[in-house]
Amino acid sequence: MGGVKPVPSPAISADDRSHEVDHPSSQVAHFGADQPLRLDCGVDLSPFQIAYQTYGELNSDRSNAVLICHALTGDQHVANVHPVTGKSGWWETLVGPGRPLDPQHYFIICANVIGGCMGSTGPASVNPATGKVWGLDFPVITIPDMVRAQAMLIDRLGIDTLFAVVGGSMGGMQVLQWTAAYPKRVYSALAIACATRHSAQNIAFHELGRQAVMADPDWHNGRYTDQGIHPHRGLAVARMAAHITYLSDAALHRKFGRRMQDRELPTFSFDADFQVESYLRYQGSSFVERFDANSYLYLTRAMDYFDIAGDHGGVLAKAFAGIETRFCVVSFTSDWLFPTSESRALVHALNASSARVSFAEIETDRGHDAFLLDVPEFFDISRAFLQSAGKARGLTAKSD
């Protein structure tokens, strides 16, 4: 991480973002009236579409497909230049030539979640019934809904069993939901920095973010698109608060300490005197350029509702009874959003189900965000887990 830039990245036109919502540059799977998505809230969503990216080739026996599930503010652009921001893929540390998920060996799929704003149907999409943007008329979605939609995409791609489902944070929740809902379709599962339910503290942080969005007068009860505006101030505050939870005290101190931003002395004003303030403002302003405010409300809500044990009579182990999927669970010591205790509870439930599970806690001071960063021990573990699963699956992946 070099010097902190005091100014936001070049403004991205709202048109670029809104174009990606309904007409993404990714591949798109359309599901018509004959294939509605049955949502947990009781609504049948139809028609709908899923935007997705793929890397590598599906092998002849269709056994090398890997599904990557993205986190709250991620999208399908795992390992390619982002069509809106122009930045490189968000998980190029893990996915790419010579990486643990090498497209030379695997057919890698990543889909924008339902409710997202990068091409899959969500609150920013146009409701075909009204010809207007859905806004808050979009039904509330859940993590199981996201996974159900992904399963329909996987069917469409002609894949029966996924070799691996991989994800961190909200992506990890989807990984676990995949194994609970479709155990026979998941050969191996790599669940990183996640939990089987959202904690009270995490719900509280999400509520803070949502209230910040809704308190912005530009939000207009979710109908801001009709006015041609975006509640960027509220969404930026939400992102700033959330971003703090992705880091750690130690990481913030190491990166910024109490250092001043381009000045020697305090200005005795509310300008961003400290580097950490400037950094957060940058995080907030760059986020609003690529993310829809309503989508943020819906996706945070989906995470809040997530509770696998709650869906299985309160007993987590029941969700995984008799499961044959090979699991690898990874947590990070300084992650206080999804602390190791959450992963341990998952591992205990998997043990109680006699599941085959590896569990590693990785020492780092980089907080929850560590799963997106260059942490060699995490890559070694991911690589070894996938290789050993590949060997058991009979994949002829050359070891590199």
Added chain:
Amino acid sequence: MSVQEVLPLNGLTAEQSGQFRADHLLVAEMVKPGSKVLDVGCGEGDLLQLLETRGIDGRGIELSREGVNRCVAKGLAVVQGDADTDLVNYPDDAFDYVILSQTLQATRQPRVVLENLLRIGRRAIVSFPNFGFWKMRLQLLIGGHMPRTENLPATWYDTANIHFCTIKDFVELCDAIGVKMERAEALDLYGRPLRLRLPWWVWNMFGEQGVFLLSRGGRK
């Protein structure tokens, strides 16, 4: 004292055998191929790797984070956990064998751990350093201080081993909780089994460690 060499396991070349610890080879030989095994306190996964070469479905628990991460980086199914607190999470009959190799003496409640091993597994294989070994006795008797050996070099204030026992003590515990001993071996300082049919007191004196294959039920 005559000894017999550990025979190479079926399916392993002599060269391959040489890569593994003698007590691990003995333990591996006690496990039927194709079975499902939990190795409690699996360290860096050497025994699990040996078992894997024999087509055994092995899982592990290890206390140290470094150990766990090395195991996982070898592709082994190992989780971070504590024999004293985490065995309760496993259901009855989850494994064909549960192995506790050189770990019993480091647990807080060896009796509870032993009972859990035989609840989770139909059989248990337990190995532990024998505190009745002649070198131990000699150091306490002549030297007047807590024994330290090649295999147990830690000082009394540094050691993780808080519940030492002798082979005789262990046999008495098995009797007390109704555990059946299917097979018992004592290994000398070099990990070689002592000759069978020697009386117990010889094992208790000259065995540096004991290795026991246990099952449920038996004498009360």
